[in-house]
Amino acid sequence: MAENLRVVGDTLPGADLNAPLLEVEDLRVEFKVRGKRIPTVRGVSFTLEQGKTLAIVGESGSGKSVTSQAVMGILDSPPGYVTGGEVRLRGVDLLAQDEESRRTVRANHIAIVFQDALSALNPLWSVGFQIGELFRVHRGTSRADAKRRAIELLDQVGIPDAKNRVGHYPHQFSGGMRQRVMIAMALALDPEVLIADEPTTALDVTVQAQIMRLLKQIQDERNMGLILITHDLGVVADVADDVAVMYAGEIVERASIHDAFKRPAHPYTKALLRAIPRVDTVGRELEVIPGLPPNPAALPSGCPFHPRCWAVDPERCATEAPPYEEVTDDHRSLCHFAKEVYRDER
């Protein structure tokens, strides 16, 4: 496939093709709610390379969607504000760009697929028109050509009888088929980075398998970087190369897929893995993570996980925010006892 040979990012003005595909460094987002500033994304950093999949996992409210919205430049503002950090695409800091350039980046380089395809599509237009519109607006394609390419895309994402379906409206598709339409739209302008925010959460498991397979296949063909946001550790184990675990607006652990599952170095990751039942083994008692994820407006002092942590040192963890600890190259954990947890010594 010719596309495999392309250098991803070569059409971006100012791009340094030796720089990583996408680098997020110390990203910070606050919400202003009733005059109060609520830090919601608190210094998130990660790197995504061409052709790789980074999974961001965490429970609801941990800041996954807000992170992806900030990276995309589609954060609701107000009330949300990016208050620090850099988002670099092939070395170009997107946060320093004006809105016009950002729109171009959004159209051509980074695309996003949401959980809820129905609300992301316009109910009044046929899906073919919505996809074709992208070609007409951003590529100046003729009407007839745009329609032809919309049909091609729908066909590529596995919509049967694409020629006829291209004229249908979003509500005429099943949930799984609608998600395919969303993916087709995201792929239309051939982005280098695809962010999939809980793309299969609302779908049944057999449909989830179809969609995940489609995403992987497309990623391979186009050599894209994929950020997969999910709360399902099973899906992560199936597709990701690297994992970032989020808790209370921070990435508490970052590791290769193998290390994250086999040798977690953060107590939260370890507890999550023991808290989920598995389809291939019979019940041991599920480990309970007591309490609730914290409210970002009232984070616990010290390490925000400390009220729920099984490895807690009540004094130190309640007063001192932990630093990132490198347990090995490319494996970091935000915990005072990262090394001990990693070595199973705590």
Add this chain to the structure above:
Amino acid sequence: MNAELGQAEAGPEPVLEATGAVKHYPVQRGIVIKRTVGHVQAVDGVDLKLYAGKTLGVVGESGCGKSTLAKLLVGLEPPTSGSIKVLGKEIGNLSARRIRSVRRDVQLVFQDPYTSLNPRMTVGDIVGEPFEIHTDVVPRAKRPAAVKELLDMVGLSPDHVNRYPHQFSGGQRQRIGIARALALRPQVLVCDEPVSALDVSIQGQVINLLERLQDELGLAYVFIAHDLSVVRHIADEVAVMYLGKVVEYGTGAEIYDHPRHPYTQALLSAVPVPDPELRGHREEIVLQGDVPSPINPPSGCRFRTRCWKATEKCADEVPGLDVGDHGTHPTACFYAEERDVTHAVK
């Protein structure tokens, strides 16, 4: 019990039994003069038996009839035909008033803890409401104490009786729903997706609570879920549904380790396992297309339009839920054959 399904049991009576349970909803057209133009065959001939202290899991994808079955089992909907017995007493054809007394023994726990609790009632009123309807269970003077005991039993603070549902998290609301369901000291809880709306760390808390209550109170559960991992964890026996029918019925090990129906196999193979070492080593069955409409289900075997083993016979004859000559447990397929899809096989 599997091999004897449908035959007389020498052992104890089931606490809950469905025989040939059918629920068809008329599909009507016309505004002034309504005509019935067809029927949704939501549940179409389901047999099951639940014994004291046991858990029967019911799995299947959305629209296969799980919630309708739940309503039949607790007497919220009358069956179109067939029988539902609670502690040996038929509830399928009782008048609304007579059902009420039988219904005490079987209670429903709803899926969505956000919409199933009346937002204007205090937690104490919600949990104590069944006492107002069944006035003979607890004398009026003792009701406040009984409510506090119920809250304590499900791990909520008895001091919270005067709070409103919105002051609680999703997991706590599900506990409120469980406390209310336990008020009349039922023998059976029918739980319809009780943890599906909850985060993983909270799911474990609720599942462990249900298991503890079962041990302490000798409850029997029908546990309905689309998450097959959760059901494996909690269920003694499992019924797999497709388009209103049970297609396979067996113990946890029979269904998960030795599935025989093609649909069960496809469903299980689609469930991701949180272990990256299994990637690429499990059987992959990716089903094509969507589930057909329950208004006009396929003739013969309802799964045949998506089944890779289908023959002409499958279109002409309806396969019974039988053990068959070489079988171990009831499977509704002419060509049932064991295939391991949950573990590493390649």
